[in-house]
Amino acid sequence: MVSEIRLFAEDTYLEKAQSYQAVLSSRGVDVKLDVIDKLNARFLRLNPDLGLCVDQDGLWLSANGMKMQPDWKAETARLKRASLKSEMIARACNLAEKPKLIDATAGLGHDSLLMAHLGGHVTLIERHPILFTLLEDSKQQAASDPFLAKVMQRIDLVFSDSAEYLQQQIEQKTLVDVVYLDPMFPQRDQNQQAIKKQAQVKKQMQLLHLLLPEDGEMDLGDYLLVLAQQISKRVVVKRPRHAVFLNAQQPDHQWQGDACRFDAYFPKMLIE
Ligand SMILES: C[S@@+](CC[C@H](N)C(=O)[O-])C[C@H]1O[C@@H](n2cnc3c(N)ncnc32)[C@H](O)[C@@H]1O
Known part of the structure; x- marks a missing residue:
């Protein structure tokens, strides 16, 4: 995991950059702050290594001439098109019932x-300190957006490894309606069609993928399924369409889409 990273900011955003530096440092990331002249496309092209930058829109991850942030505000159009009927995830997670959910692999x-x-x-x-900080920033910005403000009241962020978090919930005998899992999956293990789609994945x-490299022993999250089943009525696992089952465990139900599928597990102890 990245424990040292450069953070670029123009002088105007120095104070903002210093506060991100302090937050990241409290989460174990050593940030080298660089004040630069102009944060523009040329600068990003000339500094292709994985780094962070700050501008009027907050914190960004940058590499290979690109920059990205979870940018929840940019999801607004997608959200406006979505409905309980049209979204497979809504059926898989039974969202019509307004469930209490844990997303144990938050990502963006x-x-x-x-x-x-x-x-x-x-x-x-x-659990990733940089991703978590990007998420926190996105949530903060979304909270002041008229369309997203209400949605933000239904979102909580926790910086933790889910294995530890789920274990705590088990010990405290907390029950939730759904645990949702979307662990990383090695691209090399997917079939040709899926690989083609992956080639077009958004920046x-x-x-x-640069932040969470998959060389070495990638954490496939198999152990999360076993933990999740102890505290929820339903575990939903998002997988590439042709991927093997999480923890090699056959699901009780599946929803199939073109690129991905949702495998659902209904823990027996709770329905017996
Ligand atoms: C494929 S991404 C999830 C994408 C997400 N569903 C989205 O909509 O953006 C997987 C994320 O899960 C996180 N993750 C994997 N195992 C974890 C664990 N044990 N605890 C906490 N986070 C974990 C990774 O750091 C990564 O950010």
């Missing part, structure tokens, strides 16, 4: 944002 938070918009009360867990995902 886009799935959770959609689930909260469609009525869920979502606690997002993310957000490309940068996310």
